[in-house]
Amino acid sequence: MERPAYRARVERILEHSADTRSLFLRTVTGRMPFYSPGMFISVKIPLPEELRIRPYTIATSPEDGEPFELIFNLVPNGRGAAWMFERKVGDLLDFTGPFGAFTLERAPDRETVFIAEGTAVAPIRPMLRRALSQPCSHSVHFIYAAAKPERLLYRAEFESLAVTNSRFRFEPLIVQGKELYESLSDEVARRWVHGDGERRRDFFLCGIGSGVLKLRDLLRGAGYERRAIHYERW
Amino acid sequence: MARIRVIYENGSPERTIEFDPAAAPFQHDGQPGSVLDVLLGHGIHLEHACGGNCACTTCHVIVKQGINSLSEATEQEEDMLDRAPGLTPTSRLGCQAVIEDADADIVIVVPRYTINQVSESR
Known part of the structure:
Protein backbone atom coordinates (compact mmCIF):
# COMPACT_ATOMS: atom_id res chain seq x y z
CA MET A 1 0.00 0.00 0.00
CA GLU A 2 1.51 3.27 -1.14
CA ARG A 3 1.63 5.84 1.62
CA PRO A 4 0.13 9.24 0.75
CA ALA A 5 2.69 12.01 0.31
CA TYR A 6 2.07 15.69 0.87
CA ARG A 7 3.75 18.90 -0.18
CA ALA A 8 3.80 21.98 2.03
CA ARG A 9 4.95 25.55 1.62
CA VAL A 10 6.94 27.45 4.22
CA GLU A 11 4.59 30.24 5.24
CA ARG A 12 6.57 31.76 8.08
CA ILE A 13 9.86 31.28 9.92
CA LEU A 14 10.35 32.02 13.60
CA GLU A 15 13.89 32.43 14.92
CA HIS A 16 14.01 31.30 18.53
CA SER A 17 17.77 31.76 18.71
CA ALA A 18 20.83 31.61 16.45
CA ASP A 19 20.56 27.83 16.15
CA THR A 20 16.89 27.13 16.83
CA ARG A 21 13.95 27.98 14.64
CA SER A 22 10.42 27.03 13.67
CA LEU A 23 8.96 26.59 10.22
CA PHE A 24 5.24 27.18 9.81
CA LEU A 25 3.95 25.02 6.96
CA ARG A 26 0.75 24.92 4.97
CA THR A 27 -0.04 21.96 2.74
CA VAL A 28 -0.42 22.76 -0.95
CA THR A 29 -1.28 19.25 -2.16
CA GLY A 30 -3.82 17.28 -0.17
CA ARG A 31 -4.89 18.21 3.33
CA MET A 32 -3.00 17.54 6.49
CA PRO A 33 -4.53 14.26 7.71
CA PHE A 34 -5.82 13.44 11.17
CA TYR A 35 -3.12 13.41 13.81
CA SER A 36 -2.73 13.23 17.57
CA PRO A 37 -0.70 15.54 19.81
CA GLY A 38 2.88 14.25 19.84
CA MET A 39 3.02 12.93 16.28
CA PHE A 40 5.72 13.77 13.75
CA ILE A 41 5.95 14.00 10.00
CA SER A 42 8.68 12.41 7.90
CA VAL A 43 10.32 15.08 5.81
CA LYS A 44 12.10 14.10 2.61
CA ILE A 45 15.53 15.70 2.64
CA PRO A 46 16.92 15.79 -0.91
CA LEU A 47 20.69 15.67 -0.37
CA PRO A 48 22.88 15.72 -3.50
CA GLU A 49 23.71 12.01 -3.28
CA GLU A 50 20.51 10.59 -1.80
CA LEU A 51 17.08 11.21 -0.40
CA ARG A 52 16.97 11.01 3.39
CA ILE A 53 13.93 10.77 5.65
CA ARG A 54 13.99 12.75 8.85
CA PRO A 55 11.24 13.02 11.47
CA TYR A 56 10.07 16.41 12.80
CA THR A 57 7.46 16.62 15.52
CA ILE A 58 4.48 18.88 15.02
CA ALA A 59 4.67 21.53 17.72
CA THR A 60 1.17 22.90 17.19
CA SER A 61 -2.13 21.32 18.20
CA PRO A 62 -4.39 19.50 15.73
CA GLU A 63 -7.12 21.92 16.77
CA ASP A 64 -5.01 24.82 15.43
CA GLY A 65 -5.24 23.57 11.86
CA GLU A 66 -2.75 25.04 9.42
CA PRO A 67 -0.15 26.32 9.21
CA PHE A 68 1.42 23.72 11.48
CA GLU A 69 4.76 24.22 13.13
CA LEU A 70 7.98 22.24 13.15
CA ILE A 71 10.74 23.20 15.53
CA PHE A 72 14.37 22.13 15.29
CA ASN A 73 17.90 23.19 15.98
CA LEU A 74 21.20 22.86 14.19
CA VAL A 75 23.11 19.82 15.35
CA PRO A 76 26.75 19.00 14.61
CA ASN A 77 26.97 16.97 11.39
CA GLY A 78 23.19 16.97 11.13
CA ARG A 79 22.66 17.31 7.42
CA GLY A 80 18.89 17.06 7.70
CA ALA A 81 18.71 19.90 10.20
CA ALA A 82 21.14 21.93 8.08
CA TRP A 83 18.88 21.48 5.06
CA MET A 84 15.86 22.50 7.11
CA PHE A 85 17.75 25.54 8.34
CA GLU A 86 18.31 26.67 4.76
CA ARG A 87 14.59 26.76 3.95
CA LYS A 88 13.13 30.15 3.15
CA VAL A 89 9.58 31.49 3.09
CA GLY A 90 7.88 30.13 -0.03
CA ASP A 91 10.03 27.00 -0.28
CA LEU A 92 8.29 23.67 -0.71
CA LEU A 93 8.98 20.46 1.15
CA ASP A 94 7.56 16.96 0.82
CA PHE A 95 6.52 14.74 3.67
CA THR A 96 4.56 11.66 4.70
CA GLY A 97 2.72 11.03 7.90
CA PRO A 98 1.88 12.09 10.53
CA PHE A 99 3.32 9.16 12.47
CA GLY A 100 4.26 8.23 15.97
CA ALA A 101 3.37 6.28 19.08
CA PHE A 102 4.33 8.94 21.65
CA THR A 103 0.94 10.61 21.70
CA LEU A 104 -1.74 11.88 24.01
CA GLU A 105 -5.12 11.14 22.49
CA ARG A 106 -7.36 12.38 25.28
CA ALA A 107 -7.14 14.34 28.50
CA PRO A 108 -5.72 12.07 31.23
CA ASP A 109 -7.97 11.03 34.08
CA ARG A 110 -5.34 11.22 36.81
CA GLU A 111 -2.32 13.27 37.85
CA MET B 1 28.36 -14.44 4.46
CA ALA B 2 24.94 -13.88 6.01
CA ARG B 3 21.66 -14.07 4.18
CA ILE B 4 18.26 -12.40 4.51
CA ARG B 5 15.16 -13.46 2.64
CA VAL B 6 12.39 -10.86 2.64
CA ILE B 7 8.78 -11.94 2.17
CA TYR B 8 6.09 -9.31 1.68
CA GLU B 9 2.64 -9.94 3.10
CA ASN B 10 1.15 -7.71 0.42
CA GLY B 11 2.27 -10.13 -2.28
CA SER B 12 5.21 -8.15 -3.67
CA PRO B 13 7.97 -10.39 -5.08
CA GLU B 14 10.27 -11.66 -2.34
CA ARG B 15 13.94 -10.69 -2.24
CA THR B 16 17.05 -12.43 -0.98
CA ILE B 17 20.43 -10.84 -0.37
CA GLU B 18 23.79 -12.01 0.89
CA PHE B 19 26.05 -9.68 2.83
CA ASP B 20 28.93 -9.45 5.25
CA PRO B 21 27.66 -8.19 8.67
CA ALA B 22 31.17 -6.97 9.50
CA ALA B 23 30.92 -4.44 6.67
CA ALA B 24 28.14 -2.51 8.46
CA PRO B 25 26.98 0.22 8.46
CA PHE B 26 25.69 0.10 4.91
CA GLN B 27 23.94 3.48 5.05
CA HIS B 28 22.77 6.10 7.59
CA ASP B 29 19.48 4.99 9.14
CA GLY B 30 18.83 2.56 11.99
CA GLN B 31 21.35 0.77 14.17
CA PRO B 32 24.50 -0.13 12.21
CA GLY B 33 24.14 -3.71 11.01
CA SER B 34 20.41 -3.76 11.69
CA VAL B 35 17.91 -5.38 9.35
CA LEU B 36 16.96 -1.89 8.19
CA ASP B 37 20.58 -0.91 7.60
CA VAL B 38 21.28 -4.07 5.62
CA LEU B 39 18.15 -3.88 3.48
CA LEU B 40 18.46 -0.18 2.62
CA GLY B 41 22.14 -0.61 1.94
CA HIS B 42 21.33 -3.31 -0.59
CA GLY B 43 18.60 -1.44 -2.40
CA ILE B 44 15.63 -3.02 -0.62
CA HIS B 45 13.11 -0.54 0.71
CA LEU B 46 11.81 -0.95 4.24
CA GLU B 47 9.68 1.84 5.57
CA HIS B 48 11.21 3.80 8.46
CA ALA B 49 9.19 6.93 9.05
CA CYS B 50 11.18 8.05 12.09
CA GLY B 51 14.51 7.70 10.32
CA GLY B 52 15.35 4.47 12.13
CA ASN B 53 15.31 6.01 15.62
CA CYS B 54 12.96 3.60 17.40
CA ALA B 55 10.17 6.19 17.47
CA CYS B 56 7.56 4.43 15.33
CA THR B 57 6.66 0.95 14.18
CA THR B 58 6.77 1.34 10.41
CA CYS B 59 9.81 -0.95 10.14
CA HIS B 60 8.05 -3.77 12.03
CA VAL B 61 9.08 -7.16 10.67
CA ILE B 62 8.19 -10.68 11.72
CA VAL B 63 11.20 -12.95 11.96
CA LYS B 64 10.30 -16.39 10.59
CA GLN B 65 13.78 -17.83 10.82
CA GLY B 66 17.07 -16.87 12.46
CA ILE B 67 15.80 -14.87 15.42
CA ASN B 68 18.72 -16.11 17.53
CA SER B 69 21.11 -14.46 15.09
CA LEU B 70 19.74 -11.05 16.06
CA SER B 71 20.60 -8.80 18.98
CA GLU B 72 18.26 -8.90 21.96
CA ALA B 73 15.44 -6.39 21.89
CA THR B 74 15.89 -3.47 24.28
CA GLU B 75 13.13 -2.25 26.57
CA GLN B 76 12.67 0.75 24.28
CA GLU B 77 12.12 -1.52 21.27
CA GLU B 78 9.70 -3.70 23.25
CA ASP B 79 7.77 -0.62 24.37
CA MET B 80 7.47 0.52 20.78
CA LEU B 81 6.53 -2.93 19.49
CA ASP B 82 3.62 -2.94 21.93
CA ARG B 83 2.03 -0.39 19.61
CA ALA B 84 2.47 -2.42 16.43
CA PRO B 85 -0.62 -4.02 14.90
CA GLY B 86 -0.22 -7.71 14.13
CA LEU B 87 2.39 -8.17 16.87
CA THR B 88 3.82 -11.70 17.12
CA PRO B 89 6.28 -13.33 19.54
CA THR B 90 8.98 -12.96 16.88
CA SER B 91 8.21 -9.38 15.91
CA ARG B 92 11.14 -6.97 15.78
CA LEU B 93 11.78 -3.44 14.65
CA GLY B 94 14.00 -3.59 11.60
CA CYS B 95 15.90 -0.48 12.76
CA GLN B 96 16.89 -2.09 16.09
CA ALA B 97 17.42 -5.79 15.29
CA VAL B 98 21.15 -6.08 14.62
CA ILE B 99 22.45 -9.16 12.81
CA GLU B 100 25.18 -10.54 15.06
CA ASP B 101 25.95 -13.84 13.38
CA ALA B 102 28.35 -13.71 10.41
CA ASP B 103 26.62 -16.76 8.94
CA ALA B 104 23.06 -15.82 9.80
CA ASP B 105 20.30 -17.24 7.64
CA ILE B 106 17.29 -15.04 8.30
CA VAL B 107 13.78 -14.97 6.89
CA ILE B 108 11.54 -12.00 7.62
CA VAL B 109 8.01 -11.07 6.70
CA VAL B 110 7.08 -7.43 6.11
CA PRO B 111 3.49 -7.05 7.41
CA ARG B 112 0.81 -5.55 5.25
CA TYR B 113 -0.16 -2.84 7.73
CA THR B 114 1.59 -0.57 10.16
CA ILE B 115 -0.01 1.42 12.96
CA ASN B 116 0.17 4.54 10.84
CA GLN B 117 -1.65 3.01 7.92
CA VAL B 118 -4.34 1.91 10.35
CA SER B 119 -4.69 5.44 11.73
CA GLU B 120 -4.61 7.08 8.31
CA SER B 121 -7.60 5.05 7.25
CA ARG B 122 -9.73 6.22 10.20
Whole structure:
Protein backbone atom coordinates (compact mmCIF):
# COMPACT_ATOMS: atom_id res chain seq x y z
CA MET A 1 0.00 0.00 0.00
CA GLU A 2 1.51 3.27 -1.14
CA ARG A 3 1.63 5.84 1.62
CA PRO A 4 0.13 9.24 0.75
CA ALA A 5 2.69 12.01 0.31
CA TYR A 6 2.07 15.69 0.87
CA ARG A 7 3.75 18.90 -0.18
CA ALA A 8 3.80 21.98 2.03
CA ARG A 9 4.95 25.55 1.62
CA VAL A 10 6.94 27.45 4.22
CA GLU A 11 4.59 30.24 5.24
CA ARG A 12 6.57 31.76 8.08
CA ILE A 13 9.86 31.28 9.92
CA LEU A 14 10.35 32.02 13.60
CA GLU A 15 13.89 32.43 14.92
CA HIS A 16 14.01 31.30 18.53
CA SER A 17 17.77 31.76 18.71
CA ALA A 18 20.83 31.61 16.45
CA ASP A 19 20.56 27.83 16.15
CA THR A 20 16.89 27.13 16.83
CA ARG A 21 13.95 27.98 14.64
CA SER A 22 10.42 27.03 13.67
CA LEU A 23 8.96 26.59 10.22
CA PHE A 24 5.24 27.18 9.81
CA LEU A 25 3.95 25.02 6.96
CA ARG A 26 0.75 24.92 4.97
CA THR A 27 -0.04 21.96 2.74
CA VAL A 28 -0.42 22.76 -0.95
CA THR A 29 -1.28 19.25 -2.16
CA GLY A 30 -3.82 17.28 -0.17
CA ARG A 31 -4.89 18.21 3.33
CA MET A 32 -3.00 17.54 6.49
CA PRO A 33 -4.53 14.26 7.71
CA PHE A 34 -5.82 13.44 11.17
CA TYR A 35 -3.12 13.41 13.81
CA SER A 36 -2.73 13.23 17.57
CA PRO A 37 -0.70 15.54 19.81
CA GLY A 38 2.88 14.25 19.84
CA MET A 39 3.02 12.93 16.28
CA PHE A 40 5.72 13.77 13.75
CA ILE A 41 5.95 14.00 10.00
CA SER A 42 8.68 12.41 7.90
CA VAL A 43 10.32 15.08 5.81
CA LYS A 44 12.10 14.10 2.61
CA ILE A 45 15.53 15.70 2.64
CA PRO A 46 16.92 15.79 -0.91
CA LEU A 47 20.69 15.67 -0.37
CA PRO A 48 22.88 15.72 -3.50
CA GLU A 49 23.71 12.01 -3.28
CA GLU A 50 20.51 10.59 -1.80
CA LEU A 51 17.08 11.21 -0.40
CA ARG A 52 16.97 11.01 3.39
CA ILE A 53 13.93 10.77 5.65
CA ARG A 54 13.99 12.75 8.85
CA PRO A 55 11.24 13.02 11.47
CA TYR A 56 10.07 16.41 12.80
CA THR A 57 7.46 16.62 15.52
CA ILE A 58 4.48 18.88 15.02
CA ALA A 59 4.67 21.53 17.72
CA THR A 60 1.17 22.90 17.19
CA SER A 61 -2.13 21.32 18.20
CA PRO A 62 -4.39 19.50 15.73
CA GLU A 63 -7.12 21.92 16.77
CA ASP A 64 -5.01 24.82 15.43
CA GLY A 65 -5.24 23.57 11.86
CA GLU A 66 -2.75 25.04 9.42
CA PRO A 67 -0.15 26.32 9.21
CA PHE A 68 1.42 23.72 11.48
CA GLU A 69 4.76 24.22 13.13
CA LEU A 70 7.98 22.24 13.15
CA ILE A 71 10.74 23.20 15.53
CA PHE A 72 14.37 22.13 15.29
CA ASN A 73 17.90 23.19 15.98
CA LEU A 74 21.20 22.86 14.19
CA VAL A 75 23.11 19.82 15.35
CA PRO A 76 26.75 19.00 14.61
CA ASN A 77 26.97 16.97 11.39
CA GLY A 78 23.19 16.97 11.13
CA ARG A 79 22.66 17.31 7.42
CA GLY A 80 18.89 17.06 7.70
CA ALA A 81 18.71 19.90 10.20
CA ALA A 82 21.14 21.93 8.08
CA TRP A 83 18.88 21.48 5.06
CA MET A 84 15.86 22.50 7.11
CA PHE A 85 17.75 25.54 8.34
CA GLU A 86 18.31 26.67 4.76
CA ARG A 87 14.59 26.76 3.95
CA LYS A 88 13.13 30.15 3.15
CA VAL A 89 9.58 31.49 3.09
CA GLY A 90 7.88 30.13 -0.03
CA ASP A 91 10.03 27.00 -0.28
CA LEU A 92 8.29 23.67 -0.71
CA LEU A 93 8.98 20.46 1.15
CA ASP A 94 7.56 16.96 0.82
CA PHE A 95 6.52 14.74 3.67
CA THR A 96 4.56 11.66 4.70
CA GLY A 97 2.72 11.03 7.90
CA PRO A 98 1.88 12.09 10.53
CA PHE A 99 3.32 9.16 12.47
CA GLY A 100 4.26 8.23 15.97
CA ALA A 101 3.37 6.28 19.08
CA PHE A 102 4.33 8.94 21.65
CA THR A 103 0.94 10.61 21.70
CA LEU A 104 -1.74 11.88 24.01
CA GLU A 105 -5.12 11.14 22.49
CA ARG A 106 -7.36 12.38 25.28
CA ALA A 107 -7.14 14.34 28.50
CA PRO A 108 -5.72 12.07 31.23
CA ASP A 109 -7.97 11.03 34.08
CA ARG A 110 -5.34 11.22 36.81
CA GLU A 111 -2.32 13.27 37.85
CA THR A 112 0.09 13.65 34.94
CA VAL A 113 3.66 14.83 34.78
CA PHE A 114 5.27 16.10 31.59
CA ILE A 115 9.05 16.48 31.37
CA ALA A 116 11.00 17.90 28.44
CA GLU A 117 14.19 19.70 27.56
CA GLY A 118 14.94 22.28 24.85
CA THR A 119 13.35 21.56 21.47
CA ALA A 120 11.97 18.28 22.81
CA VAL A 121 9.12 20.45 24.04
CA ALA A 122 7.63 20.05 20.53
CA PRO A 123 5.43 16.99 21.29
CA ILE A 124 4.73 18.12 24.86
CA ARG A 125 3.27 21.49 23.85
CA PRO A 126 0.21 20.09 21.99
CA MET A 127 -0.10 17.32 24.60
CA LEU A 128 -0.47 19.94 27.33
CA ARG A 129 -3.20 21.65 25.35
CA ARG A 130 -5.02 18.33 25.06
CA ALA A 131 -4.43 17.46 28.72
CA LEU A 132 -5.95 20.75 29.84
CA SER A 133 -8.83 20.69 27.38
CA GLN A 134 -11.32 19.09 29.82
CA PRO A 135 -12.32 20.33 33.25
CA CYS A 136 -10.98 17.99 35.93
CA SER A 137 -9.59 18.01 39.44
CA HIS A 138 -6.20 16.33 39.10
CA SER A 139 -2.87 18.12 38.71
CA VAL A 140 -0.89 18.51 35.51
CA HIS A 141 2.81 19.31 36.00
CA PHE A 142 5.31 20.37 33.39
CA ILE A 143 9.00 20.41 34.23
CA TYR A 144 10.88 22.05 31.38
CA ALA A 145 14.66 21.93 31.60
CA ALA A 146 17.38 23.73 29.69
CA ALA A 147 20.96 24.85 30.19
CA LYS A 148 20.10 28.51 29.54
CA PRO A 149 16.90 30.55 29.93
CA GLU A 150 16.81 31.30 26.19
CA ARG A 151 16.57 27.57 25.51
CA LEU A 152 13.17 27.45 27.19
CA LEU A 153 10.83 27.86 24.25
CA TYR A 154 7.26 29.14 24.57
CA ARG A 155 7.95 30.06 28.19
CA ALA A 156 5.45 32.93 28.19
CA GLU A 157 2.80 30.66 26.72
CA PHE A 158 3.26 28.05 29.45
CA GLU A 159 3.31 30.70 32.17
CA SER A 160 0.10 32.12 30.80
CA LEU A 161 -1.46 28.64 30.72
CA ALA A 162 -0.55 28.23 34.39
CA VAL A 163 -2.27 31.49 35.25
CA THR A 164 -5.52 30.48 33.55
CA ASN A 165 -5.48 26.82 34.73
CA SER A 166 -5.20 26.44 38.48
CA ARG A 167 -4.43 22.73 38.22
CA PHE A 168 -1.49 23.28 35.82
CA ARG A 169 1.95 23.85 37.29
CA PHE A 170 4.69 25.02 34.96
CA GLU A 171 8.14 24.57 36.42
CA PRO A 172 11.06 25.79 34.33
CA LEU A 173 14.39 24.34 35.42
CA ILE A 174 17.66 25.98 34.41
CA VAL A 175 20.55 23.58 34.87
CA GLN A 176 24.00 25.14 34.86
CA GLY A 177 27.22 23.37 35.69
CA LYS A 178 25.53 20.02 36.20
CA GLU A 179 24.38 17.31 33.87
CA LEU A 180 20.82 18.12 32.89
CA TYR A 181 19.40 14.64 33.43
CA GLU A 182 21.14 14.33 36.76
CA SER A 183 19.19 17.34 37.95
CA LEU A 184 15.97 16.07 36.42
CA SER A 185 16.44 12.64 37.99
CA ASP A 186 17.11 14.22 41.40
CA GLU A 187 13.97 16.31 41.08
CA VAL A 188 11.80 13.41 39.93
CA ALA A 189 13.18 11.11 42.64
CA ARG A 190 12.63 13.70 45.36
CA ARG A 191 9.05 14.42 44.42
CA TRP A 192 7.56 11.32 42.83
CA VAL A 193 9.71 8.44 44.04
CA HIS A 194 10.73 9.26 47.62
CA GLY A 195 8.20 12.04 48.17
CA ASP A 196 5.17 9.81 48.57
CA GLY A 197 3.95 6.26 48.04
CA GLU A 198 1.40 7.20 45.42
CA ARG A 199 2.05 5.38 42.14
CA ARG A 200 -1.06 6.27 40.17
CA ARG A 201 0.41 8.91 37.91
CA ASP A 202 1.22 9.16 34.23
CA PHE A 203 4.53 10.52 32.98
CA PHE A 204 5.35 11.82 29.51
CA LEU A 205 9.09 12.24 28.98
CA CYS A 206 10.82 13.64 25.91
CA GLY A 207 14.46 14.54 25.43
CA ILE A 208 17.74 13.83 23.78
CA GLY A 209 19.94 10.83 24.52
CA SER A 210 20.01 8.13 27.15
CA GLY A 211 18.94 10.41 30.01
CA VAL A 212 15.33 9.83 28.98
CA LEU A 213 15.81 6.09 29.43
CA LYS A 214 17.35 6.65 32.86
CA LEU A 215 14.28 8.62 33.90
CA ARG A 216 12.09 5.82 32.55
CA ASP A 217 14.03 3.23 34.53
CA LEU A 218 13.92 5.34 37.68
CA LEU A 219 10.14 5.56 37.54
CA ARG A 220 9.45 1.99 36.51
CA GLY A 221 11.92 0.78 39.10
CA ALA A 222 10.03 2.75 41.73
CA GLY A 223 6.86 0.83 41.04
CA TYR A 224 5.01 2.89 38.46
CA GLU A 225 3.13 0.84 35.88
CA ARG A 226 5.15 0.20 32.76
CA ARG A 227 2.49 1.71 30.54
CA ALA A 228 2.17 4.81 32.70
CA ILE A 229 5.65 5.87 31.63
CA HIS A 230 5.42 7.25 28.13
CA TYR A 231 8.62 8.47 26.55
CA GLU A 232 10.34 9.40 23.35
CA ARG A 233 14.09 9.48 23.05
CA TRP A 234 15.53 11.81 20.40
CA MET B 1 28.36 -14.44 4.46
CA ALA B 2 24.94 -13.88 6.01
CA ARG B 3 21.66 -14.07 4.18
CA ILE B 4 18.26 -12.40 4.51
CA ARG B 5 15.16 -13.46 2.64
CA VAL B 6 12.39 -10.86 2.64
CA ILE B 7 8.78 -11.94 2.17
CA TYR B 8 6.09 -9.31 1.68
CA GLU B 9 2.64 -9.94 3.10
CA ASN B 10 1.15 -7.71 0.42
CA GLY B 11 2.27 -10.13 -2.28
CA SER B 12 5.21 -8.15 -3.67
CA PRO B 13 7.97 -10.39 -5.08
CA GLU B 14 10.27 -11.66 -2.34
CA ARG B 15 13.94 -10.69 -2.24
CA THR B 16 17.05 -12.43 -0.98
CA ILE B 17 20.43 -10.84 -0.37
CA GLU B 18 23.79 -12.01 0.89
CA PHE B 19 26.05 -9.68 2.83
CA ASP B 20 28.93 -9.45 5.25
CA PRO B 21 27.66 -8.19 8.67
CA ALA B 22 31.17 -6.97 9.50
CA ALA B 23 30.92 -4.44 6.67
CA ALA B 24 28.14 -2.51 8.46
CA PRO B 25 26.98 0.22 8.46
CA PHE B 26 25.69 0.10 4.91
CA GLN B 27 23.94 3.48 5.05
CA HIS B 28 22.77 6.10 7.59
CA ASP B 29 19.48 4.99 9.14
CA GLY B 30 18.83 2.56 11.99
CA GLN B 31 21.35 0.77 14.17
CA PRO B 32 24.50 -0.13 12.21
CA GLY B 33 24.14 -3.71 11.01
CA SER B 34 20.41 -3.76 11.69
CA VAL B 35 17.91 -5.38 9.35
CA LEU B 36 16.96 -1.89 8.19
CA ASP B 37 20.58 -0.91 7.60
CA VAL B 38 21.28 -4.07 5.62
CA LEU B 39 18.15 -3.88 3.48
CA LEU B 40 18.46 -0.18 2.62
CA GLY B 41 22.14 -0.61 1.94
CA HIS B 42 21.33 -3.31 -0.59
CA GLY B 43 18.60 -1.44 -2.40
CA ILE B 44 15.63 -3.02 -0.62
CA HIS B 45 13.11 -0.54 0.71
CA LEU B 46 11.81 -0.95 4.24
CA GLU B 47 9.68 1.84 5.57
CA HIS B 48 11.21 3.80 8.46
CA ALA B 49 9.19 6.93 9.05
CA CYS B 50 11.18 8.05 12.09
CA GLY B 51 14.51 7.70 10.32
CA GLY B 52 15.35 4.47 12.13
CA ASN B 53 15.31 6.01 15.62
CA CYS B 54 12.96 3.60 17.40
CA ALA B 55 10.17 6.19 17.47
CA CYS B 56 7.56 4.43 15.33
CA THR B 57 6.66 0.95 14.18
CA THR B 58 6.77 1.34 10.41
CA CYS B 59 9.81 -0.95 10.14
CA HIS B 60 8.05 -3.77 12.03
CA VAL B 61 9.08 -7.16 10.67
CA ILE B 62 8.19 -10.68 11.72
CA VAL B 63 11.20 -12.95 11.96
CA LYS B 64 10.30 -16.39 10.59
CA GLN B 65 13.78 -17.83 10.82
CA GLY B 66 17.07 -16.87 12.46
CA ILE B 67 15.80 -14.87 15.42
CA ASN B 68 18.72 -16.11 17.53
CA SER B 69 21.11 -14.46 15.09
CA LEU B 70 19.74 -11.05 16.06
CA SER B 71 20.60 -8.80 18.98
CA GLU B 72 18.26 -8.90 21.96
CA ALA B 73 15.44 -6.39 21.89
CA THR B 74 15.89 -3.47 24.28
CA GLU B 75 13.13 -2.25 26.57
CA GLN B 76 12.67 0.75 24.28
CA GLU B 77 12.12 -1.52 21.27
CA GLU B 78 9.70 -3.70 23.25
CA ASP B 79 7.77 -0.62 24.37
CA MET B 80 7.47 0.52 20.78
CA LEU B 81 6.53 -2.93 19.49
CA ASP B 82 3.62 -2.94 21.93
CA ARG B 83 2.03 -0.39 19.61
CA ALA B 84 2.47 -2.42 16.43
CA PRO B 85 -0.62 -4.02 14.90
CA GLY B 86 -0.22 -7.71 14.13
CA LEU B 87 2.39 -8.17 16.87
CA THR B 88 3.82 -11.70 17.12
CA PRO B 89 6.28 -13.33 19.54
CA THR B 90 8.98 -12.96 16.88
CA SER B 91 8.21 -9.38 15.91
CA ARG B 92 11.14 -6.97 15.78
CA LEU B 93 11.78 -3.44 14.65
CA GLY B 94 14.00 -3.59 11.60
CA CYS B 95 15.90 -0.48 12.76
CA GLN B 96 16.89 -2.09 16.09
CA ALA B 97 17.42 -5.79 15.29
CA VAL B 98 21.15 -6.08 14.62
CA ILE B 99 22.45 -9.16 12.81
CA GLU B 100 25.18 -10.54 15.06
CA ASP B 101 25.95 -13.84 13.38
CA ALA B 102 28.35 -13.71 10.41
CA ASP B 103 26.62 -16.76 8.94
CA ALA B 104 23.06 -15.82 9.80
CA ASP B 105 20.30 -17.24 7.64
CA ILE B 106 17.29 -15.04 8.30
CA VAL B 107 13.78 -14.97 6.89
CA ILE B 108 11.54 -12.00 7.62
CA VAL B 109 8.01 -11.07 6.70
CA VAL B 110 7.08 -7.43 6.11
CA PRO B 111 3.49 -7.05 7.41
CA ARG B 112 0.81 -5.55 5.25
CA TYR B 113 -0.16 -2.84 7.73
CA THR B 114 1.59 -0.57 10.16
CA ILE B 115 -0.01 1.42 12.96
CA ASN B 116 0.17 4.54 10.84
CA GLN B 117 -1.65 3.01 7.92
CA VAL B 118 -4.34 1.91 10.35
CA SER B 119 -4.69 5.44 11.73
CA GLU B 120 -4.61 7.08 8.31
CA SER B 121 -7.60 5.05 7.25
CA ARG B 122 -9.73 6.22 10.20
